[in-house]
Structure formats: structure tokens, C-alpha cells
Amino acid sequence: MTDNSIPTTPSSALSKKEQREEEKKQRDQQRKIEERKIMMKKVVFAFVLIGIVVGIVVVVAYARKTVDDRINVSADPSKGPAEAPVVLKEYSDFQCPTCAAVYPVVKDLLKAYGDKVRFEYNDFPLSQHKYAVPAAIAGQCAFDQNKFFELHDVIFDKQKQWEAASTKDEAQNLFSQYAEGVGLDMTAFGSCVTSQTIADRVNEDMAEGRALSVGGTPTFFVNGAPVAEPPYSVNLKKAIDDALNATATQ
Template identity: 40%
Template sequence: MTKNTRLTLAAVVALMLLLGIPLLVKRSDEPRPAQQTGGIVDAAVLVREDSHRLSTAAAGRVTLVEFLDFECESCAAAYPAVSELLTTYGDRITFVVRYFPIPSHPNAELAARVAQAAANQGRFADMYAKLFENQTDWSHRDDPQTATFLGYARALGLDMTRFQRDLDDPATAARVAKDRTDGLAAGVTGTPTFFLNGRHLSEVRTQQDLTDAIDAALG
């Protein structure tokens, strides 16, 4: 696939995301679990003590959780909107990122481990941005993009010895797998999937819909 083709596909995906067309989402092979009682997922499944928070609300009234795949074009298309939400709402909402690598994406699990290895040095947010902002440079390639990811770690000034050790540590893979297991338990079948105060935002079609849902939750 040429670079121009990838860019065109990315533009189409972004438009489809805004229109809420379900076919844009990559689906995993696992079946959806039974719907949770009352449509609300247990908070303990959606947010763990070690979950990554890009913002934290002191009052704790509104929590938005995104299950994402760094190699997913739809997640990359949503990334600017999410960044805008973080700027708009700041510490009025808690925004939580959970890993949900799709098995058919060749570098998705590796990218999640890269983000986790950066998180071990307190740089999750920086690597999160790096992976999405450069997604077209490394995504959908059959060979592991380890060298590219190591370059991102160097650019962020990380301790490379520790980063490489953490990247290869089975505990890092287990940490990523734990997020994915929670996602499956919550009924996640594709990415991006958002939950607001435990409720799956399946009816959201545009960024404005998401903003309206957050405003309603804030009261």
C-alpha cells in the first residue's frame, strides 16, 4: 500500500468515525459477553488502580474510559478529538486509557508494550501521543517495528537500558493482556470503545455527541 493510499484511507476512516458507521471498527474474534445489568459495567472492571489516567478529576463525578489499539486507524482518527476534550475539560473529568490490541494488527500488542514500558518511566502520555501522531510510519507492516519504537523512546529521552528490559519483560505483556481481558469482560469487541461513568457510549456519533454526554454527566 502506498503512502498516498494510506492517507486517503485514513481520511475516509475519519469521516466514517464522525458519521458513526460501524464497519470502520476492527472486530476481535471473541464473542461479546452478556450485557451487564442495567447497561452499566462494574467500575472495577473499567478502571484498575494501575490504569493510565490522562486527566484526573478531584470530585470524581465523571470518568471517561477508552479501550484503544495504537495501530487502529479509527483510534488515530479519534485522537485529535480526544486531545481537544482533554484541553476543554481538564481536571473536571477523569480520562482513562486501556489497552485493547486487535490480534489481526501485526504491531498492536508490541505498541501497547512500548507504551507500557514508557509508562514505567512516567512517560505514558508522551508515548501515547508519539504512537498516534506517527502511526502511518509504523502501522500495518508485517515485520516488528521495534527499531522505530526504540527511536521514539530515544527521542523522549528515556533510559534505554531500562526501556528495552521492560519492553521484553513478560510482566509488561501480562499488563497489556490484563487490560484486554477487562475489555472483553466489559463487552468490548472493537476499537475505539468509550464508556462514560460505566455506560457504553454506543449511541455517540460525533464529537459533539460525546461533548453533550460529558456535559450532561457534569450536570
């Protein structure tokens, strides 16, 4: 019988040097396996730790959002009686051209419906409008002095002037001029525009708008129902009439 297997070198046949190399190779292999095991343990540990922290943060964030974001914490500038059967809510941006164009329409509607409609203004400054936030803050500061709608009208009327300002300071100076023009106490206005509480109020409006799925400006709600796109003079009137009819039949 012939043996066809490949002859292996018995360990006794290896030189001492070769034996040492073989042992070293085995030790290296063993170490690599150990290192890989430890690396895997570290990766799992890292994922678990990060997962726990992120999980806690997300739960806290969700709890905050459900409470804070859906409740209107501060009062909004408004016109009309609190008990009016129809509430017209607008999310607006002072630098948005459509908002500037639509405000006379709203004014006419409020005049026409009188005490039947209460109008509530909410800030929704869009990020592409670089002076929309300072304009919203100026409006909120006028609201603190009970002259929101006076300044609101001037800011919209002079939109082209202040949006052409080259710096935020220049735009801010224009808002101060308008504020002075409508008779605001300028010392109070000056400290108000830098107040964090006022900036928070604008952010609160934004959060509320997002909770209501507001994606652009102007966005209107009549008794909580969103109003379809332009023409606003037609659609707003129709929505108000429908809401009045609905309350009359109740």
C-alpha cells in the same frame, strides 16, 4: 393330522464337526456380547472421568474470571484528577486508524473540560493488527517512566510509518526510536519491552475490556456507561455533559 412345521435336525443328527462349529459360533456370539458390554462400560467410564476433570476446571475458571477479569488489578495511564466527577475510559488499539483519528478529539475535550474529566487509557490490541501488541507494550513501558502520553501521541502520529514495517523487529526498532525521542531511559525501556509483567498488563486490560463487552476500538465509557458510535466529537461531549449534569443534580 398332518404336521406342517419344518423339520429340525436333532443335535444327535449333527456330525461332530457340525456340533463343534455350532458351539464355536455360540462362543463367538457370547464373546461379542461381552466385548460390547465392556466397551459400553469403558465409554461411560471415560465420559465420567473427563466430565469430572472438565467440571473442576470450568468451576476454577469461572471463579477466576469473576474475580480477576472484572477487577482492574494494575493502574492505567490516566490524565486528570482522581476525584474528577467524570471518568472517560477508552479501550484503544495503537494500530487502529479510527483510534489515531480520535485521539486529537479526546485531547481537545480534556483541554475544554479541565479538572472535571479524568481520562483513563486501556489497551485493547486487536488480533488483526500485527504490531498492535508491541505498540501497546511500548506504551506501557513509557507509562512505567511516567511518559505514556508523550509516546502515545508519537505512536499515533507515526502510525503509517511503523505499520508499514515488514517485520516485528523493524516495528520494535521504530518504537525504540520514538521512545528515545520522547526522552525515555533506553536501558530500562529495552528490558521492559521483553518483560512478562508488561505483557500481562496488556492482557489484563483486554480481559477487563471483554468483561465490559468491548468488541472493537475505540470504545469509550463515560462514568461506566458506553458511548454511542461516531461522531465522537459530538457524542463524547454530550455524554460528558450529561454525566456532569447528573453529578450536579445529585
